[in-house]
Amino acid sequence: MKLKLLTLATLLSLPLLAQITVGPVTGVGKAKDPINLSTLTAAGPNATLFKQTLQRDLELSGWFRVDPAAMTAVAGQITDTADGINAATQVRWAGQSFTWNSASSSTADTRRRAHELADKIVQQIKRKPGLASSRILFIKRNGPDNSDLFVCDADGGNIQQLTFDNRAIITPKWDTNLKDLFLTSYVSGHPVVYRMPVEPRAPKTVIARYNGLNTSAEPSPDGKSIAIILSIFGTPDLFVLDRVTGSYSQLTKTPNASEASPTWSPDSKSICYVSDASGSPQLYVVDVATKQSRRLTTRGSENVNPDWGLDGRICYATRRGGSYQIAVLKSANDREPDVTLSSGSDHEDPSWAPDGRHIICSRGDALWILDTEGDLPVRLFTQPGKWAAPEWSYR
Numbered sequence: 001m002k003l004k005l006l007t008l009a010t011l012l013s014l015p016l017l018a019q020i021t022v023g024p025v026t027g028v029g030k031a032k033d034p035i036n037l038s039t040l041t042a043a044g045p046n047a048t049l050f051k052q053t054l055q056r057d058l059e060l061s062g063w064f065r066v067d068p069a070a071m072t073a074v075a076g077q078i079t080d081t082a083d084g085i086n087a088a089t090q091v092r093w094a095g096q097s098f099t100w101n102s103a104s105s106s107t108a109d110t111r112r113r114a115h116e117l118a119d120k121i122v123q124q125i126k127r128k129p130g131l132a133s134s135r136i137l138f139i140k141r142n143g144p145d146n147s148d149l150f151v152c153d154a155d156g157g158n159i160q161q162l163t164f165d166n167r168a169i170i171t172p173k174w175d176t177n178l179k180d181l182f183l184t185s186y187v188s189g190h191p192v193v194y195r196m197p198v199e200p201r202a203p204k205t206v207i208a209r210y211n212g213l214n215t216s217a218e219p220s221p222d223g224k225s226i227a228i229i230l231s232i233f234g235t236p237d238l239f240v241l242d243r244v245t246g247s248y249s250q251l252t253k254t255p256n257a258s259e260a261s262p263t264w265s266p267d268s269k270s271i272c273y274v275s276d277a278s279g280s281p282q283l284y285v286v287d288v289a290t291k292q293s294r295r296l297t298t299r300g301s302e303n304v305n306p307d308w309g310l311d312g313r314i315c316y317a318t319r320r321g322g323s324y325q326i327a328v329l330k331s332a333n334d335r336e337p338d339v340t341l342s343s344g345s346d347h348e349d350p351s352w353a354p355d356g357r358h359i360i361c362s363r364g365d366a367l368w369i370l371d372t373e374g375d376l377p378v379r380l381f382t383q384p385g386k387w388a389a390p391e392w393s394y395r
């Protein structure tokens with residue numbers, strides 16, 4: 001099989017896979033703390049939306065289950081205003097508490113406030129990072145050579161379409177400021193890397209328009225550089241662009257192979273990428289300063305789509321037993337896992353959530369959230385469409 005992400009045909013082709021049953025939010029993972037929401041009153045449709053969003057956020061976190069008899073409780077009142085809500089709440093647990101008062105001015109703002117409270121509850125009670133306030137980029141495939149870019153909240157709500165170009169779009173990535181994104185678009189007829197604000201119909205700025213392939217741009221965590229795949233000198237190689245000077249440095253030179261899918265280490269010193277230099281797509285890591293590469297994976301006939309998490313773990317899609325499944329390397333120096341995180345039909349395009357616990361990926365035409373602690377998979381949303389290439393924000 002050819003290395004993925006090298007041709008438009010490869011990028012746009014996905015097999016039609018059988019759908020699987022939507023799993024519940026809670027499953028067989030870690031024990032969950034019971035939390036009582038019955039003492040939080042919601043008066044009006046906006047207030048009800050707030051409470052429903054809060055409940056789903058807490059369940060999606062993996063750390064809580066709603067129980068009206070629980071001692072840990074969210075108490076108070078949410079009331080409607082003309083366009084949003086007023087919230088006056090107190091969260092109590094194990095002899096501790098905090099108050100949380102807020103207001104919103106729109107439906108989207110009401111959801112955002114609920115996400116904020118959910119993340120604070122997870123942080124204060126469990127001492128873990130939350131994911132509710134994060135967002136997810138993804139692509140909808142409309143037909144051959146035609147796709148659009150979308151964004152939604154971490155719970156699958158507040159879906160917004162960002163591009164309307166009627167051209168192929170691939171490899172969306174968040175910029176470090178989370179206000180902008182990088183993408184590869186064929187709007188000009190060939191692959192060009194752009195940067196654009198995360199807003200509907202926002203103008204695009206060209207980042208790379210060299211001869212040949214320009215794709216897979218990802219900013220370094222320190223904000224100084226952009227990893228990118230270019231075929232300036234023939235086959236696709238890994239380059240790093242300086243965000244201040246615009247100059248580039250070539251990290252790989254493999255005349256008889258192709259590179260793809262770069263992802264930065266948390267310290268911005270290394271990049272994991274895919275290369276078929278061995279004859280099949282495998283994961284490699286390169287030291288940016290020395291340009292020295294080494295191979296990471298040997299198990300599985302193909303290993304692709306890596307994403308380097310904030311805690312140092314690398315998730316990726318590995319082809320074993322005839323299908324792609326999601327696996328997790330504990331670090332760039334650890335041996336490959338014996339057991340994959342998923343099973344069944346192909347799972348691809350994994351991306352870490354900012355909580356370091358969850359991973360979003362594509363399966364068939366849908367997007368699914370996987371839990372590294374053992375909860376059952378959760379489908380992000382059920383809207384019809386061919387959804388792919390999810391990318392979770394850093395926070």
